[in-house]
Amino acid sequence: MPSPDLVDRATGALLGLAIGDALGMPTQTLTRAQIAATYGPITGFRDATADQPIAPGLPAGTITDDTEQALMLARLLIEGHGRIDPRTFADALAAWEEDMIARGSQDLLGPSTKAAIAAIQAGAGPDDDPGRNGTTNGAAMRIAPVGIAVAPGPDLLPAVVSASRLTHNTGPGLASAAAVAAAVSAALTGAPTAAILTAGIEAADALADAGNHVSADPVGDRIRTAVAAVAGLDETVALEVIATRVGTSVAANESIPAAFALIARFGDQPFTALCHAAAIGDDTDTIGAIAGAILGAQHGTAAWPDEVTDTVIRVNHLDLPPVVADLLALRTESAR
Numbered sequence: 438m439p440s441p442d443l444v445d446r447a448t449g450a451l452l453g454l455a456i457g458d459a460l461g462m463p464t465q466t467l468t469r470a471q472i473a474a475t476y477g478p479i480t481g482f483r484d485a486t487a488d489q490p491i492a493p494g495l496p497a498g499t500i501t502d503d504t505e506q507a508l509m510l511a512r513l514l515i516e517g518h519g520r521i522d523p524r525t526f527a528d529a530l531a532a533w534e535e536d537m538i539a540r541g542s543q544d545l546l547g548p549s550t551k552a553a554i555a556a557i558q559a560g561a562g563p564d565d566d567p568g569r570n571g572t573t574n575g576a577a578m579r580i581a582p583v584g585i586a587v588a589p590g591p592d593l594l595p596a597v598v599s600a601s602r603l604t605h606n607t608g609p610g611l612a613s614a615a616a617v618a619a620a621v622s623a624a625l626t627g628a629p630t631a632a633i634l635t636a637g638i639e640a641a642d643a644l645a646d647a648g649n650h651v652s653a654d655p656v657g658d659r660i661r662t663a664v665a666a667v668a669g670l671d672e673t674v675a676l677e678v679i680a681t682r683v684g685t686s687v688a689a690n691e692s693i694p695a696a697f698a699l700i701a702r703f704g705d706q707p708f709t710a711l712c713h714a715a716a717i718g719d720d721t722d723t724i725g726a727i728a729g730a731i732l733g734a735q736h737g738t739a740a741w742p743d744e745v746t747d748t749v750i751r752v753n754h755l756d757l758p759p760v761v762a763d764l765l766a767l768r769t770e771s772a773r
Contacts, residue, residue: 439765445737446625447585447761451507452741453707453733454581455749457725458503460715465501466490469680469718479716482748498752502547503578503726508760509533510600511582515763519586519596519770523563523603530554530604547575547687553604563603569649571605573687576614578723581730582760583614584621586767589636593622594643605689606648612656613689615640616697617727624734625768630704633735634664634697656690659683663694667702675702676713685719692720696727707732707740 439447463485464472476483482497492501509529513521531554549571556567580597587596594615601614619640624633641657663683667675679698684691695717703710710732714725733740749755 439769442627442737443625443765444761445739446627446734447765448757449733449737449740450581450585450621450625450730451733451757451761452738452746452749453711453729453731454507454726455500455504455729455753455755456708456733456741456745457711457714457727457729458500458722459498459749459752460711461720461722461725462492462495462499462501463489463497464715464718464721465492465723466720467718469716472716472718472721476716479712481712481745496752498748500749500753501722503723504753505533506530506575506579507581507726507730510579511586511760511764514582514586514600514767515760519767521600524557526600526603527554527557527563527567531558547573549573549610550575550604566606566649568602568604568606568610570607570651571610572607572651572653572689573605573610574613574689574692574720574723574727576601576605576610577617577689577693578726580614580618581621581727581734582764584618584730584734585625585761585764587618587622588768589619589622589626593619594640597640598644598647602648607651608645608648609651609653609656609689611647612641612644613693615644616656616660616693617730620697620731621734624731628735630700630735633731634660634701637697637731638664653688653690656693659690659694660697663698664701667698670702672703676717680717685717685721685724687720687723692724693727696724696731699724699728700731704732704735707736708742708745 485492485495553567587593597615616637620637623636645655
């Protein structure tokens with residue numbers, strides 16, 4: 438049986454993913470200036486405005502595609518006893534988007550995932566490499582369950598590739614997912630912040646040349662630079678550096694380094710770090726979800742204020758204990 442501490446950390450990871458995601462829901466795609474003008478300082482969940490481009494009018498605390506797809510990935514991992522069937526995964530993603538459209542949501546598949554699923558629906562098989570152009574953060578945003586299910590060691594990177602190559606079979610796509618999964622997996626062991634960041638960077642380095650080559654700065658190098666760039670800076674300057682020098686777009690080699698920089702600079706204040714993610718501009722929900730999963734794995738459920746946890750569970754009808762138990766059962770098997 439997993440220890441109570443490990444259960445708490447794994448629960449904290451999924452809660453952090455959902456909380457960071459929901460904090461960024463009303464601000465996603467907006468600039469820092471637009472966020473400040475529309476919402477003022479972000480100190481908690483906010484209702485989305487009626488003219489929010491992706492999530493118009495959604496109530497405070499609502500999760501987006503980041504958490505929904507991560508929980509879908511978790512379910513497929515559990516049902517497949519640690520293995521994800523590519524065709525099943527493609528069908529699940531397509532069905533998820535159809536359901537979102539039926540609900541009237543604009544929060545649909547990202548560009549890399551959408552292109553891969555469209556190719557599969559047009560007749561391409563997994564061996565046709567539908568994810569050969571996937572360089573965005575879609576694989577990284579939903580990979581946290583792999584970091585929970587697989588302990589640090591030789592099985593982790595193959596599990597990341599298996600869960601990601603269908604839609605993001607490029608160096609940036611795979612390396613960014615590896616960074617997040619490795620950081621989550623290391624954080625669950627009780628590792629300190631420096632070791633967690635190093636685990637993510639080394640995993641990104643290991644998959645830098647995996648998949649199809651694209652012309653882009655390696656994700657591991659980008660994380661190193663981002664983490665170093667915010668060291669010792671005061672809050673305002675650090676956030677300016679992340680927003681303007683690191684970047685916060687859907688590109689894998691921007692948003693993942695941005696999340697790691699927030700952890701490096703504000704990781705001792707987990708909820709504050711996620712509020713900063715929600716105000717940083719552009720892909721705020723994904724940056725918050727990634728930072729939240731890693732920080733939750735490091736600090737456990739105590740990282741998140743009780744009222745915040747209660748809200749995200751209630752608004753989204755989340756039932757996380759069975760998911761955590763099943764993922765940790767897989768982790769126990771992977772560690773044998």
